[in-house]
Amino acid sequence: MQQQPSPEVNANQRIARISAHLDPPNLQMENAATVSRLNCRAKGGAAGFKVAILGAAGGIGQPLALLMKMNPLVSVLHLYDVVNTPGVTSDISHMDTGAVVRGFLGQQQLEEALTGMELVIIPAGVPRKPGMTRDDLFNINAGIVKTISEAIARCCPYAIVNVISNPVNSTVPIAAEVFKKAGTFDPKKLLGVTMLDVVRANTFVAEVLGLDPRDIDVPVVGGHAGVTILPLLSQVKPPFSFTPKEVDYLTDRIQNGGTEVVEAKAGAGSATLSMAYAAVKFADACLRGLRGDAGVVECAFLASQVTELPFFASKVRLGRTGAEEIYPLGPLNEYERAGLEKAKKELAASIQKGVSFVRK
Ligand SMILES: NC(=O)c1ccc[n+]([C@@H]2O[C@H](COP(=O)([O-])OP(=O)(O)OC[C@H]3O[C@@H](n4cnc5c(N)ncnc54)[C@H](O)[C@@H]3O)[C@@H](O)[C@H]2O)c1
Numbered sequence: 001m002q003q004q005p006s007p008e009v010n011a012n013q014r015i016a017r018i019s020a021h022l023d024p025p026n027l028q029m030e031n032a033a034t035v036s037r038l039n040c041r042a043k044g045g046a047a048g049f050k051v052a053i054l055g056a057a058g059g060i061g062q063p064l065a066l067l068m069k070m071n072p073l074v075s076v077l078h079l080y081d082v083v084n085t086p087g088v089t090s091d092i093s094h095m096d097t098g099a100v101v102r103g104f105l106g107q108q109q110l111e112e113a114l115t116g117m118e119l120v121i122i123p124a125g126v127p128r129k130p131g132m133t134r135d136d137l138f139n140i141n142a143g144i145v146k147t148i149s150e151a152i153a154r155c156c157p158y159a160i161v162n163v164i165s166n167p168v169n170s171t172v173p174i175a176a177e178v179f180k181k182a183g184t185f186d187p188k189k190l191l192g193v194t195m196l197d198v199v200r201a202n203t204f205v206a207e208v209l210g211l212d213p214r215d216i217d218v219p220v221v222g223g224h225a226g227v228t229i230l231p232l233l234s235q236v237k238p239p240f241s242f243t244p245k246e247v248d249y250l251t252d253r254i255q256n257g258g259t260e261v262v263e264a265k266a267g268a269g270s271a272t273l274s275m276a277y278a279a280v281k282f283a284d285a286c287l288r289g290l291r292g293d294a295g296v297v298e299c300a301f302l303a304s305q306v307t308e309l310p311f312f313a314s315k316v317r318l319g320r321t322g323a324e325e326i327y328p329l330g331p332l333n334e335y336e337r338a339g340l341e342k343a344k345k346e347l348a349a350s351i352q353k354g355v356s357f358v359r360k
């Protein structure tokens, strides 16, 4: 005689039959009594883009991860670092926003972190301490950006790449050389993030004028270090005229905004919170472009023919394939023309340094 199943087994079988009816087999929980994070029903988030942050456990990386998790255009968020990603990922993943968050730790997980990504944001690398220039970071950060770029070329060659790691004037040429070697270079998709210069320029100009920074738009061209940061105050929108003293004050403050923060932090790093804000502003513009929104225009440092230099920051229109249009600099006044010459001289050397690092 067959033994009767216990009432409890019967109940479980009923649940299994009902859920088999309701759910596709691969989404069923094998046993309703042992739900875990691995067998629950997450489908991979709402519609949106797949974004990776490399250097996600750092001073910029953590608030950047927080803000990208809040961005409704992001469906999957990969957080990669060489330290501390399990904690950061666990923490961020509890936020009740749409993006599904996954963490990746150490170089052996870099390829997995990048596979399938549509936007890759790179704040990996060391920051300045007082007395240092951004170029002083080259020796460490050049190698980090090179390794990461090689992995991007292998795993997500069509992704838009936002480079934050300094010195941006050299790290973007490094990434470009790596992509050229791999045969994956698309000049529209490799973008150095100079958004913080624009954010600062809008803030400082608004302070001088006694206005709301959200109503101000200052184009900042050139590069992202000292005199290569060239605010075009003659092209501020809406148009305002400044006294020569105001122009000197504003140009100096915008060019040295990074140093202002480094000195205030007194050895504890450089801008992280304002940078995360700026990085998200720029990443969001890239995602809106990818989605097909019209009229998305921001400044970025990229391969360009706007000047005789191979890379230059200027206004670009972001679209489905990246920076689809690069705008000319427009009419410059005498002060800005002199600034442009200084900027080009320093930029040329920084670009060459990055190119030689990969070609050597
Ligand atoms: N473009 C800009 O406007 C701008 C603004 C601010 C800072 N930065 C630059 O951003 C970088 C990061 O600054 P931060 O304040 O976040 O520094 P941080 O030291 O706080 O964080 C950097 C993170 O990168 C990680 N990292 C180091 N090597 C790595 C590797 N090989 N792969 C992945 N991750 C790695 C570290 O573990 C750390 O978590 C610096 O180079 C800084 O100069 C750029």
Ligand SMILES: O=C(O)C[C@H](O)C(=O)O
Residues within 6 Å of the ligand: 127, 128, 134, 166, 196, 257, 258, 259, 261, 262, 270, 271
């Ligand atoms: O100044 C730095 O070193 C960091 C960053 O480039 C900035 O502009 O804040």
